[in-house]
Amino acid sequence: MSKIAHYDTIVSPVITEKATIASEQNKVVFKVANTATKPEIKAAVEALFGVKVKAVNTLVRKGKEKRFRGIIGRQSDFKKAVVTLEDGEAIDVTTGL
Template identity: 70%
Template sequence: MTNLRYYDIIRSPVLTEKSTLASEENKIVFNVSSDASKPDIKKAVEALFSVKVKSVNTLVRKGKSKRFRGIPGRQSDVKKAIVTLEDGQSIDVTTGL
């Protein structure tokens, strides 16, 4: 049985044009918890998807100031992980878990 904490680390896959192009190079992009470390992300992806992870790169997209109906607000920061898989491994993120 997979640890339920892994579902807290991996929030959702990122489905954009840029992440789709990266998937051709065995790279998958996920939104992850802001306090997740690279080893935690690697363990979670390997456990949830049964694949071998080669490397994990992370980035934090800072939140933007926006206006909604004239009221100023702020989007929250988002941490993303770019997970590179070993050769021959693949994940189909469109089907879900």
């Protein structure tokens, strides 16, 4: 896989309170492409950040209907990946990709 494909697989890191708490257990949360598979996500994280990945768990967050000034809109579905790193490995998501 080329480096460009790795950047297409991982869209952005998720920086929330829940993701910050998970980082204490050596886990990092990423927003990934809807078509990405677990092996592709593992390969992308290992190639881009130079770390060893222990496990990858994925989930699809369904889009919600939201109102803005009385107009109903729909948010998109997106896929998240919770990547568990090997002991001793770390990723600083605040620096960006």
